[in-house]
Amino acid sequence: MIQEDGFECVFSVVRRHLFRWSEIKGVNKVTTPQNLNPAKRPRRQDWDGELCENGSFYFAKKHLIEGGCLQGGKVIYYEMRAERSVDIDIDIDWPIAEQRVLRYGYFGKEPLKEVKLLVCNIDGCFTNGHIYLSEDQKEMISYDVRDAVGISLLKKRGVQVWLISERRSKTISAMKLDCEVIISVTHKLPVVEDWINKMRLSWKEVAYLGNEESDVDCLKKAGMSGVPADACATAQKAASYICKSNGGRGAIREFAEHIFLLMEKVNSQERELNELKN
Numbered sequence: 001m002i003q004e005d006g007f008e009c010v011f012s013v014v015r016r017h018l019f020r021w022s023e024i025k026g027v028n029k030v031t032t033p034q035n036l037n038p039a040k041r042p043r044r045q046d047w048d049g050e051l052c053e054n055g056s057f058y059f060a061k062k063h064l065i066e067g068g069c070l071q072g073g074k075v076i077y078y079e080m081r082a083e084r085s086v087d088i089d090i091d092i093d094w095p096i097a098e099q100r101v102l103r104y105g106y107f108g109k110e111p112l113k114e115v116k117l118l119v120c121n122i123d124g125c126f127t128n129g130h131i132y133l134s135e136d137q138k139e140m141i142s143y144d145v146r147d148a149v150g151i152s153l154l155k156k157r158g159v160q161v162w163l164i165s166e167r168r169s170k171t172i173s174a175m176k177l178d179c180e181v182i183i184s185v186t187h188k189l190p191v192v193e194d195w196i197n198k199m200r201l202s203w204k205e206v207a208y209l210g211n212e213e214s215d216v217d218c219l220k221k222a223g224m225s226g227v228p229a230d231a232c233a234t235a236q237k238a239a240s241y242i243c244k245s246n247g248g249r250g251a252i253r254e255f256a257e258h259i260f261l262l263m264e265k266v267n268s269q270e271r272e273l274n275e276l277k278n
Helices: 062-066 093-104 122-126 145-156 170-174 188-198 213-221 233-238 251-277
Strands: 009-016 050-060 075-080 117-121 160-164 180-182 206-209 224-227
Touching: 050 075, 117 122, 117 188, 117 213, 117 251, 122 160, 122 251, 145 160, 145 251, 160 188, 188 206, 188 213, 206 213, 206 251, 213 224, 213 233, 224 233, 224 251
Parallel strands: 009 075, 117 160, 117 206, 160 180, 206 224
Antiparallel strands: 009 050
């Protein structure tokens, strides 16, 4: 904006939908509306709101800064999305900021890419980690139908799904999920990297859902990483998104919805950039 469009100052704003009233000072005073007519009070969804500085950034040319002013001359704002705008001024703001990051993710400076592959740990993500034994010592496991639907939705959107397990189990191999299932994987990172190379993908195009320490290396490398709510603490620290659902209780479906949400944002940002260029 400064270099290409000739503006002298750019600062960040966020759209707020707040009705402001004057502060009462003194005795027997009354408050008065500042930005609305109470007789014609609009609904929030019918009101465009107001643009307010959020303090995230201020960019100004040298002569303004040297003059002790960050805003002057030819001024323009950059409107941030509400979910990305958090003021950290008091202690309560820290947990609010933390929840925003956990809900919407943080992906560093590199832009997100379209997810082409989801790799998911079976034990503790697709299942709840429990193993049931019948009277004749046959192993049984359970999974949530919602997670199977989540896998189906991902595949319909062109995302390949691979399930991985450290255990050797005939029960896992017998699951009919119409996706790749790999068992007896002791070290997951080299196996997943081999898949990525064969598919000619980058880690930025991979989403990974894990729950154990053995998943941490993959969680750190994946472009989008998630863990169930009951994942171990080490895995939670390595992930960009923590599901509200436990493993085997809808975590995959929830993570799939998270992927769709962020991919829509990626596509929206690409459309906005193309519109600006045109």
